[in-house]
Amino acid sequence: MTIPRLQQLLAVSALWALLHPAYAQTETPATPATTDAALPAPATVKPTRPLPAERNWRFGIGLGYGMRTNPLVLSDDIPIIVDLDIAWFGKRWFFDNFDLGFQLTDNPLFTANAVARVNSDRVFFGKTNIRYVNFTIAAGGDRVPIAGAPPPPGRPDNGPSLADDPQPLEVPDRDYAIEMGLEMLFGGEWGQASLRGFHDVSQTHEGFEISADYSYRWTLGRFSMSPTLGLAYKSDDLSNYYWGVNPQEAGLTLQPYEAKGGVDWEVGLRTSYYLTKSVRLAISADYERLHDSVASSPIVAEDHVIGYFAGAAWQF
Amino acid sequence: MRTWLTLLAVTWFAARTAAGAEPPPVRLVVKPLLCVVDKPADSCNVLFDIRWKSVLPGEYCLNDETVAAPLRCWPRALSGELQHPREVSEDFIFWLAPPAGTERAAEVKVEVLRVGSDDRRRERRSRHVWDVL
Numbered sequence: 001m002t003i004p005r006l007q008q009l010l011a012v013s014a015l016w017a018l019l020h021p022a023y024a025q026t027e028t029p030a031t032p033a034t035t036d037a038a039l040p041a042p043a044t045v046k047p048t049r050p051l052p053a054e055r056n057w058r059f060g061i062g063l064g065y066g067m068r069t070n071p072l073v074l075s076d077d078i079p080i081i082v083d084l085d086i087a088w089f090g091k092r093w094f095f096d097n098f099d100l101g102f103q104l105t106d107n108p109l110f111t112a113n114a115v116a117r118v119n120s121d122r123v124f125f126g127k128t129n130i131r132y133v134n135f136t137i138a139a140g141g142d143r144v145p146i147a148g149a150p151p152p153p154g155r156p157d158n159g160p161s162l163a164d165d166p167q168p169l170e171v172p173d174r175d176y177a178i179e180m181g182l183e184m185l186f187g188g189e190w191g192q193a194s195l196r197g198f199h200d201v202s203q204t205h206e207g208f209e210i211s212a213d214y215s216y217r218w219t220l221g222r223f224s225m226s227p228t229l230g231l232a233y234k235s236d237d238l239s240n241y242y243w244g245v246n247p248q249e250a251g252l253t254l255q256p257y258e259a260k261g262g263v264d265w266e267v268g269l270r271t272s273y274y275l276t277k278s279v280r281l282a283i284s285a286d287y288e289r290l291h292d293s294v295a296s297s298p299i300v301a302e303d304h305v306i307g308y309f310a311g312a313a314w315q316f
Numbered sequence: 317m318r319t320w321l322t323l324l325a326v327t328w329f330a331a332r333t334a335a336g337a338e339p340p341p342v343r344l345v346v347k348p349l350l351c352v353v354d355k356p357a358d359s360c361n362v363l364f365d366i367r368w369k370s371v372l373p374g375e376y377c378l379n380d381e382t383v384a385a386p387l388r389c390w391p392r393a394l395s396g397e398l399q400h401p402r403e404v405s406e407d408f409i410f411w412l413a414p415p416a417g418t419e420r421a422a423e424v425k426v427e428v429l430r431v432g433s434d435d436r437r438r439e440r441r442s443r444h445v446w447d448v449l
Contacts, residue, residue, distance in 0.1 A: 054435065087438075089435060096437070099440075113437065213441055215441060217431070217432070230441075272431075274352050274429055276350060
C-alpha cells in the first residue's frame, strides 16, 4: 500500500486540528480580575485518601495512520489505521492482547509469568501477491526468467499471454504457531526490562525464541517518551519454517533455501501527549533488523521492518 | 376575558422577574486540568491558576472538594483570580458558590492520570509496533 508522504502528513495534521480545539476550549484564558479580597490565604493541601485501585479491564482504541513494512517479496506493506488494546488482569491470570498468562511469582526483584501467545512472524504472510514469470532457454540449457511476464489466461490479473508457459512466483503459505513460555519482568526507577523464552507447542515450526528488551519512559508534564531496545534469538527451526523455502515449495521461480537461526534486533520510540485523562496523541516508530540468514532468503526482499504510527488514542 | 389576559400578563412578568433573580452565570477557568503521574512519583505538585468571571457582581467562595473550608472568598466582585499551590494525587473538583449557599455557581474537575503501574504485568511491552496504546 503506497500513499504519498504529503497525504500522510495531511492525515496527521487533520487529526491534530480536529482534536486541538476541543483541548483549547477547556483552558480558555480568563479575563483579568477586578477584585481580589485578602481573605483566607491559600495553603498547600495534601489529600490523605488512599489511591484508587486499578481496574481489571483495560480497553483502548487508537485511530490514525501508520504502516509496517513487509520484508517479503511480492508483498504489501501493512497499513495501521485502527489499533485495539484489550487486556484483563486478575490476581494471577491475565489476558493481554491475545497473550494469555499466569503469574507464577511477584517479588520486589521481578515478576515471572507463564504465557501462551501467537507467533508474530506469520502476520507478514497474509499480505502477499502472485507474480507470473516466463522463462526462456539460455545458452547452456538453463531456464532464465523473463521479467514482467503477464499471468496466463484464466488466472488472477488476467491479460494477454506473451509466452507459452508462465510460472507463478508466490510466497509459500505459513501457519500461525501457538507458543508457550516463561517471561520475567523487571521494573524500577531505571526503567523496564523483560526476558522471554518461548517454544512452539502447536507443532507448526517446532522451534523457539529467546528475547530481551529494555525501555525507559520519561514523563514531563503531559508529554511522555519511551525509547526501547530489543534483541531476539530465533532458532533454526523457527527461522527456517517461516523464512526458508523447502524442496516441495521450490520450483522454477523459487529456489530451495534453508534459513538458519540468528539474532534480530530492534529499536523503537513511543511518544504520547496527553490531552485529557483518556485521550492522547501518540506517535511511535520502530526499526527491526532481521538476522542475516533470514535476510538472504529468496522470499525476503528487505532485511528490515520499519513501523510507524501517528494518531489519537482513547483509553476507556 | 380582559381580567384573564391581565392575570396572564402579570404571571408572565412575575415569572420573568423571578428568573432574573437567579444567580448569574459564572465562568470558572482552572489551569492545569490534568496531572500526569509516573513512577516513582505518586502525585503532582501543581500551582493552579484559577480565574472566574461573573456577568453580575456577586459574593463567591472558591472551594476544594477535599477541604471543608473555602479556599478564598471574594466580596461582591465581577471576577477574581488565585494562584493556588496544591499536591494532587486523585481527581477532585474546584467550585464556586455563594458563602452561605450550597448550590454551585460553577465547577471544574481536575484529573489525575497514572501512566505507570506497580503491577509489572501492566507494563508488558507489546510485541507489535502497531500496538501504540
